[in-house]
Amino acid sequence: MRQVRPRTEGWQQKKDAEGRPLLQFASPKRGKPPVHLADLTPEERVAKVKDLGLPGFRAKQLEKHYFQHWTHDPAAMTDLPASGREEFVHGMLPPLLTEVRRLETDRGDTIKFLWKLHDGALVESVLMRYPGRITLCVSSQAGCGMNCPFCATGQAGLTRNMSAAEIIEQIVRANRLIADGGLGGKKRDDHSAERVSNIVFMGMGEPLANYARVMQAVRVMTDKEHGLGMSARGITVSTVGLVPAITKLANEDIPVTFALSLHAPDDTLRDELIPVNSRWKVDEALDAARAYFDKTGRRVSIEYALIKDMNDHAWRADLLADKLNARGRGWVHVNPIPLNPTPGSVWTASEVSVQNEFVRRLNDAGIPTTLRDTRGKEIDGACGQLVATTEDEAAAAATPNED
Numbered sequence: 001m002r003q004v005r006p007r008t009e010g011w012q013q014k015k016d017a018e019g020r021p022l023l024q025f026a027s028p029k030r031g032k033p034p035v036h037l038a039d040l041t042p043e044e045r046v047a048k049v050k051d052l053g054l055p056g057f058r059a060k061q062l063e064k065h066y067f068q069h070w071t072h073d074p075a076a077m078t079d080l081p082a083s084g085r086e087e088f089v090h091g092m093l094p095p096l097l098t099e100v101r102r103l104e105t106d107r108g109d110t111i112k113f114l115w116k117l118h119d120g121a122l123v124e125s126v127l128m129r130y131p132g133r134i135t136l137c138v139s140s141q142a143g144c145g146m147n148c149p150f151c152a153t154g155q156a157g158l159t160r161n162m163s164a165a166e167i168i169e170q171i172v173r174a175n176r177l178i179a180d181g182g183l184g185g186k187k188r189d190d191h192s193a194e195r196v197s198n199i200v201f202m203g204m205g206e207p208l209a210n211y212a213r214v215m216q217a218v219r220v221m222t223d224k225e226h227g228l229g230m231s232a233r234g235i236t237v238s239t240v241g242l243v244p245a246i247t248k249l250a251n252e253d254i255p256v257t258f259a260l261s262l263h264a265p266d267d268t269l270r271d272e273l274i275p276v277n278s279r280w281k282v283d284e285a286l287d288a289a290r291a292y293f294d295k296t297g298r299r300v301s302i303e304y305a306l307i308k309d310m311n312d313h314a315w316r317a318d319l320l321a322d323k324l325n326a327r328g329r330g331w332v333h334v335n336p337i338p339l340n341p342t343p344g345s346v347w348t349a350s351e352v353s354v355q356n357e358f359v360r361r362l363n364d365a366g367i368p369t370t371l372r373d374t375r376g377k378e379i380d381g382a383c384g385q386l387v388a389t390t391e392d393e394a395a396a397a398a399t400p401n402e403d
């Protein structure tokens, strides 16, 4: 049986003193983005509005403009006093993202945005229309410190954590674009609401390594009175397996969908494929995932990119099924993700027959398993592929920050 081993192609993985792939958990110190309405609790918003010399109820008006009408344009906020309005709005809703580039599929139903943050760091989000739902894949960090050898985002390491408001602003901007008719592909019989309904934290970054800000963003997403009022079920937080943070997430009492990017059921391979496995092993990550189900009642997703001759062997499907079944029934489903064929690369698509066999074995073992749609790949927007190219950097340098 052929066993292809993970290796980087065209770049060198940074190593620690013991020669293991370097993991960066702490965000490098950089200038923080300006504090924004979405970074604050409702009480803090009222306090800040008062600091700016206005009565506290103005906070509620601003929340409505931003979270329901997706605008930061003072001219549109005619219910605020005209005098000093610009300064007030600017103080509460400082500009956070400057759009540098936009890539669309032919049908216009998938759009990838490249954003520049206030300090020049680049991040991306991908907007996708599906029948009955609109999904936004958001970034939670600029770069990533998890150093996975297959991942374009991880190559440059972690630039910095994103603020909660920088995460939320990706959604607000997408909602504005949808409201303006900018997302194509709508079917005539689709009567679903015209705004982002689903969020996946599968853009740049490891969301659980930026825990506090990601949780603040999730609270704002789900807050019906003071936020975007989205359903927690439609929000998927994915991780490569930061076990203590999974446990913390389970105790939050916000029943988001939880996804574990496993990609291998055995430590020998996973140690190389997902360097954080050197900290928390496959069994520990699966135990934490099962505990998430016990606590929340939400079925866990296991993400598994199928890579030819690396992790797609029938015995690995069986081992995965055994490990999942050993932890009970009905708590998990598996999403194998087909890669694109990349001739000459070790990171290439499994044969279709191998993919099908992998799925069949899991299903036969009683594990619900469905091959995932990989729409974003068409424009390099799939998980682990988000990275700014030199062309993007040049475009960003030529784009003045929004004000």
Ligand code: SF4
Binding pocket: 144, 145, 146, 147, 148, 151, 152, 153, 154, 155, 203, 204, 205, 206, 240, 383, 384
């Ligand atoms: S695959 Fe995810 S966790 Fe790994 S380096 Fe890329 S963005 Fe980070």
